[in-house]
Amino acid sequence: MARTYDNSARAQAAQRTRAGIVATAQELLLDGGYAAMTVASLAAAAGVSPQTVYNSVGGKAAVVKAVYDQMMAGDDAEDAMSGRPEFRALFEVADRPAFAHAYAGWVRLLSGRVGPLLGALLAYGTDATLADLVATIEQERYVGTTHAITGLRDRIGLPDQHAGEQGLTRLIDAVWTLNSPDCYDRLVRRRGWSPEEYEAWLAGQLVALLG
Missing domain, CATH: 1.10.10 (Arc Repressor Mutant, subunit A)
Structure with a gap:
């Protein structure tokens, strides 16, 4: 044998x-x-x-992306963020305001993990390789935002103004803008907000947006 x-x-x-x-x-x-x-x-x-x-x-670009992925996830497991229990728990809420607060906490957690790295990278945004990397990260964040908003739509529902393909797209665009690590960096690192203050601000913006 x-x-x-x-x-x-x-x-x-x-x-x-x-x-x-x-x-x-x-x-x-x-x-x-x-x-x-x-x-x-x-x-x-x-x-x-x-x-x-x-x-x-x-x-070098692959190394930076590997560092980003690991800092974002908090570990070196290959599980997609949208498949992790912490993400799925966002939808175990009763209404949209509760989702807004849960999602703000999730964004604060992720931004806190990768914020220091992005701060170290953004100063070199004119580097062509880094620009491609940042574009990839931004697209991945948009996909993650889409998963969150479509999950909210499917489980709890969205306000009438966000109905239809265009309304949904505009909502995803707005949330993607709000959850940008650059917002976290501007408020927490540059302006001295506490992470708790940032989370409360983001939750308020999302509550107003989601209705």
Whole structure:
């Protein structure tokens, strides 16, 4: 009988290597910003070769995206945000105002996780690679906002003014604008609001918007 090859140990080692690279990249990005981190400097700090960085994660843009994804999720699991229990719990509410407050708390949590990273990145928005990365992140956030609003529509319903395809799209656009990490950065980091004050402000805006 032919023996089967168990490569689980190799896969676990590869995952540990990748996790170490991403964790080191997060430290470098938060400490020195986007421009200061190169694949070479990351490899040196992580104690691996540049080729290992490319093989495990990818180039600089892929590394930054991996850091962003992990900070956003709060872990390195590959579960989609819309499939996580914390997101599904948003819809276990009685009405739209309750959803607005729950969603504001969710946005505050995510913005608090990734806000420091985005602050380190936004200063280099003219970098072409970074601009593409930011565009990808923005599109992902729009998809997440769409899941939230369509979930609200399907479970609780929306005001009449947001009925129809155009009304729904305009509502998603508005919520996507309100939940921007840039709003969080402006109010919390630049203007000194507490995260609690930001959450209360966002909840109020959403209550007014959702009716």
